[in-house]
Amino acid sequence: MSTNVYGIDLGTCNLKIFCKATGKVINEKNTIAIVNKNQLYAFGDAAYAMYEKAPDTIKVSFPIVNGVIADYNNMQTMIGEVLDKHVKNHTKGAEYIIAVPTAITKVEEKAFFDMFYKSRFKPKNVQLCKRPIADAVGLDLDxxxxxxxxxxxxxxxxxxxxxxxxxxxxxxxxxxxGGKRIDESIISYLKRNFSLAIGQKTAMYLKETLGCALPEEEERTAKIVGRDLVSGLPIEMEISSKVIYEAxxxxxxxxxxxxxxxxxxxxxxxxxxxxxxxxxxxxxxxxxxxxxxxxxxxxxxxxxxxxxxEESAVRGLNKIVSDDKIKKLAYSMETRNFR
Structure with a gap:
């Protein structure tokens, strides 16, 4: 078996790649910035830094929506750029195993397969694995x-x-x-109760910093900047963990x-x-x-x-291709019907 094996989890927010040769997980924001309709401007973390800040001439987008590939060409470009950046010349002829969501159609599943099977990397083998199975393997479950x-x-x-x-x-x-819906709830709650408009990034920051699933005895706070909907001007406000819990x-x-x-x-x-x-x-x-x-x-x-x-699925993929006992958990769509 080739030593170049990549386990890939195409998440809505993050692209996770486990490289067997290095034993490391590559984790980049699954974001791409395009200028002049089809010219790559930035990708990964650099593109995410432009989200909600870019001018109209730069389109910042997420190629994965609701767990499936919404922008095939940009997703394929994104994967190629990330692999070139981190592993350079070790991608051709390698094996790829991709985590796919449950309850998706065969067409959506085939898009995950073709993303690599028809790529410029000319893979030795491409396999798929259901994400819950990969998660379980990554958690060391039998x-x-x-x-x-x-x-x-x-x-x-x-x-x-x-x-x-x-x-x-x-x-x-x-x-x-998922997490984006929770972020949107924070945005709506602050707009409704505090007349404060904030962006997705600020909402995510509040969720990660103050978010709690149960009421806390000790209240925590964080300062954020948003737009006052009454005056229309930027304003700094201190938000408590109790507010985020309610949201x-x-x-x-x-x-x-x-x-x-x-x-x-x-x-x-x-x-x-x-x-x-x-x-x-x-x-x-x-x-x-x-x-x-x-x-x-x-x-x-x-x-x-x-x-x-966030890395349990991609770590599980690596174990699946490395262990002969559980290798059968992965499957291929390389048949006459899909060529």
């Missing part, structure tokens, strides 16, 4: 055993709630709801209700396993403080979190 595990991946645009056993998906639901609590309760619905549909023997092993939460938006405690309160099941939740 996915091939007859044991039920519940994985909740809370991303930027989507939340995937899955029950897996024997290397397959028993139940899975893909919600078009996001309904969104978090919606995720809790969806988890309860999946648990109600889970076969009794698998439900018994989940009670013993607990619920595993991953994805960048799972880092909201005390989210595990909220889920435990609602479900009466312990919740397990990990150190790098």
């Amino acid at each position: 996915v091939l055993s007859p044991t039920g595990y519940m994985i909740v991946n809370i991303g930027a645009d989507t939340t995937e709630i899955s029950v897996i056993s024997l290397g397959g998906l028993v139940l899975s639901e893909l919600l078009h709801f 996001i609590k309904d969104n978090l309760n919606s995720i809790c209700n969806s988890i309860k619905i999946i648990l109600e549909k889970t076969p009794p023997e698998l439900a018994k396993d989940i009670i013993h092993s607990g619920i595993y939460i991953t994805g960048g938006s799972s880092k909201i403080s005390k989210l595990d405690e909220l889920f435990t309160q609602i479900t009466n099941i312990k919740v397990n979190s990990c150190e790098y939740p």
Whole structure:
């Protein structure tokens, strides 16, 4: 097997690539800036720095929307630039394994496959793997055993709630709801209650700095700058963690209700396993403080979190291609029907 193997997780907000040769995870913002309609201006973190700041002549966009590829050409350009930047001449003839969401159509799934299969890298092999399976492997769970595990991946645009056993998906639901919706709730709440207009980046900063899934005894604050809707002028305001809790609590309760619905549909023997092993939460938006405690309160099941939740899927992909026992969890679309 080639030593050049890349596990790739195309997230709405972040592009994660695990390089087997170096053992490192490349993590760049999944953002691209285009000028003159088709000319690349910037990509990754540099393009994200321009988001909400660029003039009309520069279009800053996210190629992945709701977990699927919305801008195929720019996504392919973005991947090529990121790989050239970080690994240079080690991409041709390599193997690629890509995490794909559940509950997507065959056409959407084929777009993930063709992104690499028809790329300039001329890959030796391209395989796909369902993201909940990759998450479970990345969390060091024995996915091939007859044991039920519940994985909740809370991303930027989507939340995937899955029950897996024997290397397959028993139940899975893909919600078009994630961290961006929570950011929008913060924007709406501040506009409605404080007549303050803020951008997506500031909302994300408040979520990451002050966001908490349960009321806190000690209130924390952060200073932000927004636009006063009454005067129309910029204004600096101090926002408390209590305000952010009120803004996001309904969104978090919606995720809790969806988890309860999946648990109600889970076969009794698998439900018994989940009670013993607990619920595993991953994805960048799972880092909201005390989210595990909220889920435990609602479900009466312990919740397990990990150190790098946004990277669990991409680390799992690397293990899948490296371990012969679980390599069968990946699959290819390289058939006559898809050429």
